[in-house]
Amino acid sequence: MATNPVPDHVPPEMVRDFSLFTSPGMSPTPNGDPHAAVACVHSGPPIFYSPLNTRDGRGTWVITRASDQRRVLQDSETFSSHRNIFASALGESWPMIPLELDPPAHGAFRSLLNPLFSPKRVAALEPAVRERAIRLIDGIAASGTSCDVMKDFAFPFTVSIFLHLLGLPDDRIDTFVGWGRDLLHGDDVKRPAAARTIVSFIDELAAARRNDLVDDFMTFIVQAQVEGRRLTKQEVRGVGVLVFVAGLDTVAAAIGFDLAYLARNLKDQELLRGEPGRIVAAAEELLRAYPTVQLIRVATKDIDFEGAPIRKGDYVSCATTIANRDPAEFECPNTVDLAREDNRHATFGYGPHRCLGSHLARREIVIGLEEWLARIPAFRIKKCTAPITSGGHVFGIENLILDWS
Amino acid sequence: MRIIVQNAKCQGHARCAAHAPHIFKLDDAGYILPGNIEVAEEEKLTASRGARSCPERALKLDLNPAARVEPDVIPPRVRRA
Ligand code: HEM
Numbered sequence: 001m002a003t004n005p006v007p008d009h010v011p012p013e014m015v016r017d018f019s020l021f022t023s024p025g026m027s028p029t030p031n032g033d034p035h036a037a038v039a040c041v042h043s044g045p046p047i048f049y050s051p052l053n054t055r056d057g058r059g060t061w062v063i064t065r066a067s068d069q070r071r072v073l074q075d076s077e078t079f080s081s082h083r084n085i086f087a088s089a090l091g092e093s094w095p096m097i098p099l100e101l102d103p104p105a106h107g108a109f110r111s112l113l114n115p116l117f118s119p120k121r122v123a124a125l126e127p128a129v130r131e132r133a134i135r136l137i138d139g140i141a142a143s144g145t146s147c148d149v150m151k152d153f154a155f156p157f158t159v160s161i162f163l164h165l166l167g168l169p170d171d172r173i174d175t176f177v178g179w180g181r182d183l184l185h186g187d188d189v190k191r192p193a194a195a196r197t198i199v200s201f202i203d204e205l206a207a208a209r210r211n212d213l214v215d216d217f218m219t220f221i222v223q224a225q226v227e228g229r230r231l232t233k234q235e236v237r238g239v240g241v242l243v244f245v246a247g248l249d250t251v252a253a254a255i256g257f258d259l260a261y262l263a264r265n266l267k268d269q270e271l272l273r274g275e276p277g278r279i280v281a282a283a284e285e286l287l288r289a290y291p292t293v294q295l296i297r298v299a300t301k302d303i304d305f306e307g308a309p310i311r312k313g314d315y316v317s318c319a320t321t322i323a324n325r326d327p328a329e330f331e332c333p334n335t336v337d338l339a340r341e342d343n344r345h346a347t348f349g350y351g352p353h354r355c356l357g358s359h360l361a362r363r364e365i366v367i368g369l370e371e372w373l374a375r376i377p378a379f380r381i382k383k384c385t386a387p388i389t390s391g392g393h394v395f396g397i398e399n400l401i402l403d404w405s
Numbered sequence: 406m407r408i409i410v411q412n413a414k415c416q417g418h419a420r421c422a423a424h425a426p427h428i429f430k431l432d433d434a435g436y437i438l439p440g441n442i443e444v445a446e447e448e449k450l451t452a453s454r455g456a457r458s459c460p461e462r463a464l465k466l467d468l469n470p471a472a473r474v475e476p477d478v479i480p481p482r483v484r485r486a
């Protein structure tokens with residue numbers, strides 16, 4: 001891990017001892033609340049410099065106000081997404097697509113993918129999503145009065161939906177869950193190994209679909225055209241790897257944080273179980289209260305931003321976990337209000353990179369909660385267990401042992 | 406009431422349509438169709454809710470369009486690729 005000194009152009013008074021990786025509550029913590037831990041930045045300045053705020057130990061500017069984050073994320077000319085995060089961990093250089101491309105190149109790929117994940121398309125996927133949720137939860141209900149939500153439901157659920165998109169059978173769920181776990185939570189040996197495994201898997205699947213066309217996502221990608229040509233092998237890989245990685249931990253973590261909240265707040269749990277019509281709005285509020293992703297941009301030129309001398313090449317962090325607790329945008333931001341109105345949260349980002357999977361993610365979460373509450377009676381966190389939460393680039397929850405005996 | 410649609414700002418969150426699909430119509434990619442939206446009196450509340458739900462602030466309420474000096478017909482905008 002390289003520790004970068006604070007660059008000379010950063011005024012010392014703008015440096016703060018805050019980091020999504022090392023601040024209190026960010027390392028894996030039993031019964032932790034990393035969202036509350038980061039919300040405290042709102043008592044400080046709207047922008048500051050954090051000397052160690054990426055996985056590989058780089059410093060970033062931290063934008064705390066939601067309105068300033070919008071300015072950054074809506075201006076990709078000044079704040080670029082070129083980072084090669086995934087590939088550089090492997091010592092390689094290729095972009096995840098469309099995540100690490102800027103407009104106008106971004107737009108060509110994004111237009112290609114949009115119809116596959118549009119609200120209409122997601123509505124058509126709904127029966128398959130619901131069927132998977134029901135199957136998993138029925139299995140859990142039949143086998144006892146306790147389970148680990150993450151291991152037994154959240155991960156298998158999200159991975160099986162991904163397999164469904166890829167046209168692959170469910171019998172590989174465990175393998176994929178393992179890859180995902182190693183990639184996101186593994187050590188310095190397991191992480192690159194898992195990344196390599198995922199890359200080869202995507203490459204092989206693409207090769208197979210080139211030879212033998214079927215009706216699935218990868219076939220669509222290998223046949224698709226941008227700017228009048230087929231995608232290169234590297235572009236196909238960039239898309240395939242992103243869709244695998246992007247939808248895995250994020251949805252599972254959202255389901256985990258949501259059920260942890262409901263396990264600790266029995267009144268809200270009863271309310272939603274009794275009136276499932278409220279679940280859509282409630283899921284939206286839980287998305288606001290428990291977002292996961294930090295967005296990083298790279299300055300393409302020198303710019304003075306709200307008093308901060310941002311210089312070309314500086315990293316700029318827009319953490320959705322921070323934006324969603326901005327008191328200027330959300331009344332009582334640290335209170336969960338399941339009927340909150342005008343809930344324009346930042347969970348899926350702002351600007352052209354708005355989460356491609358947002359409509360799918362919302363359906364998965366709503367369906368997951370609906371079927372869970374319909375099938376599992378009043379549940380709590382099992383005595384003598386503690387969910388372990390963590391901060392970082394993507395906030396997570398490792399385990400959630402519930403009990404309904 | 407009229408809703409001013411700033412297509413260039415729309416990023417396809419589809420929150421407007423989630424509130425009122427019959428007022429806010431999306432294209433096949435999930436982005437709002439071009440053209441401002443005239444809202445009937447009885448739809449005012451739903452429509453302003455939908456407009457207020459846009460995370461990108463792409464939708465603006467124009468509460469009193471009649472008071473404006475503007476051509477009646479707004480030319481359809483060219484849709485971004
Ligand atoms: C609750 C779950 C999810 C959250 C919180 C989330 C969050 C985000 C955020 C904040 C971004 C913007 C990144 C940036 O601008 O740098 C993003 C982009 C993206 N997400 Fe998600 N995501 C979720 C689920 C999914 C799912 C299920 C998919 C599956 C298809 C997905 C696919 C993508 C893709 C492809 C992008 C890149 C879009 C682009 O660059 O144009 N996400 N996501």
Ligand code: SF4
Pocket residue numbers: 414415416417418419420421422429435436437458459460461462463464
């Ligand atoms: S809510 Fe805003 S960004 Fe989303 S589709 Fe409607 S106008 Fe577009």
